[in-house]
Structures are given as C-alpha cells and as structure tokens.
Amino acid sequence: MSAIRPILPVILATIFNIVGMGMVVPGLPFHVTSHGGETGVAPLIFSAFSAAAVLGAPVWGWLSDRMGRKPVLLASALLTALSYLWLANVDSLTELYASRIFAGLMAGWFAASMAYIADVTAPADRAKGMGMLGASFGIGFTIGPALGAWAVGGDNPAYALPAYAAAVCTAICALITLFFVREPERHSTDRTVRFATDVLRNADISKLLVLHFTVHLVFTAMEGVFAIWAAVKFGLGAREVGFYLAYAGLVTVIVQGGVVRRIVPVLGEGRVILIAVGLLMLTMAAVVAVSDVWMILIPMGLLAVGISLHNPAMQSLLSQVAPDQMKGGTMGNAQSAQSLARVAGPAWGAAAFSEFGPDSPFLMGFVILAGAFVFALFLSRRFTKAALASNEA
Template sequence: MRLPFLFVLCTVMIDAMGIGLVLPIMPELIVEVQGGSLANAAIWGGVLSTAFATMQFLFGPVLGNLSDAYGRRTVLLVSLFVMALDYVVMAIAGSIWLLLIGRIVGGITAATHSTAAAFMADVSKPHEKAANFGLLGAAFGVGFVLGPLLGGLLSEFGTRAPFWAAAGLSALGFIAGCLVMPETVTDKTRRAFNWRRANPAGSLKAIAALPGIRPMLWVYFLYSVSIYVYPAIWSYFTVERFGWSPQIIGFSLGIYGIGMAAVQGGLIRPATRYLGERVTIFAGMGFEIISFALLAFLTSGKIALMLIPITALGAVVTPALQAMMSRATPDSQQGELQGVLAALHALSMILSPLVMTSVFAQFARENAPVYLPGAPFLLALGLMLVGFVLFLRSRPAEV
C-alpha cells in the first residue's frame, strides 16, 4: 500500500498547490481579461474565491458519497482528469466569466479531500487513523506553502504559466493514479448512492444521527471557524498593528504553513500515542486559546513571529478529531463522514472571512469606540472556548 498511500498524499498536495499556485497572478490576470482598476479586480477576486469555496461546501458530501458507492479510485482519477482540463481552459480564458466557470469547476474537482480521507480510513488500523489523517493535513500544508512560491516564480513567464503548470501536475497525478491506485471499497462496504444523502444537509443529518457524533461535529465546525481568523485577517492585522511589509507577511505565513505541516505530519503520531486523542485535542485547543488571547493585545511584531510556532501546535486538533469520529462511523459511511467534514470546513472558509474582517474593520477604523485591531482574535477565542466545553461533554461510541 506504500505507492497508493503516496499517491493519495500527492493528490491532496496537488489540490492545495493548485489553489495557491494561481494566487500571485490573479490580480494581474483579472485586470488583463476584465480591465478596470485593481480595486475592481479585488472584488472579482473575492467572487472567484467565494465561488470556489461554495463548490467545495456543496460537493464535498457528493464526492464522499460517490466514493462510498463507486470507489475511492474512480472518484480521485475522474477528479484529477477533469481538474487538468479545467486548468487548461483557465489558461486560455479570455473573459472573466470563463474564469468564474473555471473556478466553479475547480472547486468541485478539488473537493476530493473527503475521498482521500475515506481512503485513509479504509487502509488504517484504528490506532493509526489520527497519524494518517495528520499526514493528509501535512500534505495539504506543504502544497499550501509550495503553491504560492511556485506561482510567484512562474509569473515571470506570464499570467497563464501557473495554470499550465497546475494542468501538468494534475495530468501527472492522473497517470500515476491509473498505474498504482487500487480500489479499497469492497462489496461488503459499498453503499448505494442516494441524492438525498449526497447534499450537505442530508449527509449531515445521516452522520449526526450516529451516537455521540453531533457534538463532535459542532466542535469541528467551531474550531475551523476559529482558526480561519489567521488567513482572514492576518495580512490586514499585521499591517495595522505592526506595520509589516508584504515580504514579512509572506514569511510569517510560510512559517505557519511549515509549522502546521510539521505538526500534522510528525507530532500527531507521538502525541496521540502517549497522550491519547482526547488529551491531544484538549492540548491543541489550549494552545490556540492562549495564542488568541496574546495576539488580541500584542503590540510587538517580533513577539508575534516568535508566537507562530506555538499557534501551529494547535494543528493536532483536526486529525485527532477526525480519527475519533471515524472510529464511531461504520465502514460503509466513511466517505459520507469525510464529505460532511469537508463541507463544514468549506463553510467555515466562507463564513469566517466575512465575520472576522467585519469585526476587524469595526475595531480598526479611525473613529472606532475602542481601537483594538486584535478584536477578531477575541471572537475566535470565544468560539474556541465553546468548542472546548462541548468537547468536554462529548463521548462518541466506537463501532
């Protein structure tokens, strides 16, 4: 299973790289195809990002359910093939509407994290699940760091070069998958596809009905909304509070991405082995709570940089939560569970930036009743505390 394992990790990394690869050229590309000012391009950039995240929210459960019915191999290979074609279309797109369609299709094809996680659940022993889910998170983190870096380098060859690179990576992934990826869904675990359960609401209802799972889903969602305070306001907060340049902001985000990859790829295994999943989750949430409290009132940029590795320690929470819920879910619903988690994650990507940036704007404006650019971190702290209390009361039953 070593080669299929590596293929799935590489697929997740390609998904993450494809998202970040095109970020450096999007402002220039939108101005190129649409015209107008950079401010207008920023508006369209927000539309494209929201469309991408919305498709991930809607189609994470669909692909998860499809993988329960037709297999992980089929869903991953079809997604990679369509993804390669989609990047080719975006590479030659001459209008903003074609770019929008490309981002919509891209959001659908990149919603394979649920299928990749279901594969990990299929091939992992119960005590291995947290570590293997952590490797998925690490692969995503590596792709998230490498994507923008590679996109920035390729931008020297024009605004379309990153799309051609993303298309090539997806095509290589498809070819590799055809050669090494087996099917892990058997006739015993296969479950018929049902449209009523293949939408976020239907899948959520089915998974939440499992004993002890409902509060865990709330914990997962609250945690996701909380930690998205970082990408939502970090660039604005660090300029307002510390006067950072774009180079320092990029450097700090790179440190965070590398830290998350290291934590989820390496630390999660010994943490769950020696502490257990519950204590690991408590510790991870505790690190986040401390970080939020400090960042809310911090005025030193140097201390903020030193704090980043501590904030990255909170990344142990997601794989440990996934492992606990996976063990409480029947084998025939592993794809459905991971689809629900992918949908909740995507929903947090939609909601958190809207809420956190609004809070930042209210407390960072000139005539604010209380000047506190770190106010979004206090909101994130409150949400994390609610999740902490809910987790104290949750006890999912294993199947």
C-alpha cells in the same frame, strides 16, 4: 511501515495537489483588487471556493462509497486542473469568482482520500495515516505558497503564471493516481445510504462535526484576513504573505509528520483535540500582541501547531465513529463542515476587519474558541475512553 505503505501513492499525489492549491492562494486577494474588487471584500474569494465545496464535498464522498475511491480521486484531480486553466485566463472579476466556484465544486480529493485511508488502515494506525495526509498538506503549503509568491512577482504581478503551474501540479497528481493508487477492497458498497441525511442523524458524528466547524470558522477567518491585516499593519504584499504561509506549512509538516503519531496513541483523539483548541485560543491572543514584523512568526506557528493537531485527530475519531457504509459520506460531510466554515469565516472576518479594526477578528475568535474549548472538554470525556480502546484493539 507495511501498515502505511498502501497510502503512500495517495500521500504523494496529495502533495502535488496541494502544491498547486498553495501556489494560487497568496495572490488571490490581490488578484481580486487588480480586477477592481475592494480590499475589504477581497477575502471573499476564499468564501466563493468554499461555498461551492460545501455542496460538492458530500456528493464526492457519497460517490466514493458507491463507485470507489480511485475514480473519485482521479475525476476530482482532472477537473481541478481545468479550474486552474480557467483561473489563468480570467478577464473580469465575475469570471475570477466563477472559476473559483467551479474549483470548489470539483474539490472532492480530500473527502475521498480520507475515506481511502480509513479503508486501508487499522484503528491503531488511523491517526498516523491521517497525520501523514495532513503532513502532505503541510508540505504542499510549504512549497506551494513559496513558489506562488516567487512566480507572481513584485512590482508587476503575473497572476496567470501560478495558475498555469498549479494546473501542471494537479495533472501530475492525476497521473500518480491513475498509475499507482489501487482501489481498496474494504470500502462499503451499500447503495441504500443517503450521503447526507443518514450521517447527520448520527448524534456522535453530528456533535464532532459542530466542533470541527467551529474550529475552522475561526481558523479560516484568520487565514482570510491575514493578507490584508499584514498589509495594513506592516505594509506587506503578496510575496511576503506567501513566505509566512510557507513557514506555517513547514510547522504543519513537522507536527503532522511526527508529533501526531506519537501523542494520539498516548492521549487519545479526544484529548488531542482539546489541546488543539486551547492552542488556537492562544493564537488569537498572540496576534493582537504583535508589534513588529518578526513577531508574526509566533501566532503563525501556534496556528499551525493547533490546526495540525486538530485535523488528524478529528478525522481519525470521525472515521472510527462512522459505520463502514458511511465512511465516505462522513468524510465528505466533514469536508463540507470545514468548507462551510471557510464561507462564514472569511466573511465575518472581513466584516469585522472593516467595521471594528484589524485586530477585531482575532478578539472575536478568542471568544468563540473559548466556547469551543468547553464543548471540546465535554466531547473529550465522552470519546477518549472509546478511542483509546479502539487504538488498543
């Protein structure tokens, strides 16, 4: 427990941060249509946030290397709270998108929190720490979407209420950070490293980032079209979608809170990533096979397990591969790769949905993940031995 205790305030703060994010997610596509946006392009509201995060995350990670983790965590939380207040008061479709772009630019929390955990945990405890961070996301996305689905209502949706509540949650995150998070002593203060260029010149880091991007490309496509897929296939609305997301969040908590820390020391990060990609392939096939509402639980569960195994294993491996003076920048670039996938994923998912039918994004996702599986197999063989040696050190 002593090895994990320093990260507990960050974990608690993250839960409040993600509860806030989760509260607004179920209603965002419907918020777009309420302002006159077309159903087929509604998922692009997620791309707007992520496109901004592509630019913002590496900067936040680099700043955390130069200025410290706590100042970045605190600034990101406060500015994110402001973005929710803006979201609650938008009057047009343009302003709605602008508020989410601002939120994406301010989304430095995850990069700095990953770097924080890399600073305060030993290699043997790294996957456990990353798993706990991921579990905090799962808790947040279990509570957040459920509260957001309840708050938005049914016949007369109140889109401002979840946004105001999200601002309160993120303000609490900032207070926890201010009073309980201590600046780690081990992060690098090397000011000569350029936050993006030097990281991407590292071949091992670049290969892992390519795989990380590919996995999230498919994951975010499914996430982006899920609401409209459920509406078209089964007539579900924002409230029902929120409950399915809450179920996926619960599975995430179970996997990242308990399963990851047990299997990574045994199998190594590389093999766990390979298993995760295989499970995500099964997810895409399972979606196409859904014929009744209750069956949605199967692919949503597989999706949650797959991504819950992938993220902490990948983050742990990246933190071990990255030199000390690049840890914040590497985590920022990892978040940027994930955010870039969140731009492209919902975009091609929505395009495929509109042009080729509701199941087409999942069939395409299966093909993409098949290629990713082969690449993950190559990387697993390369990194597993080194990762196991590091865990034993």
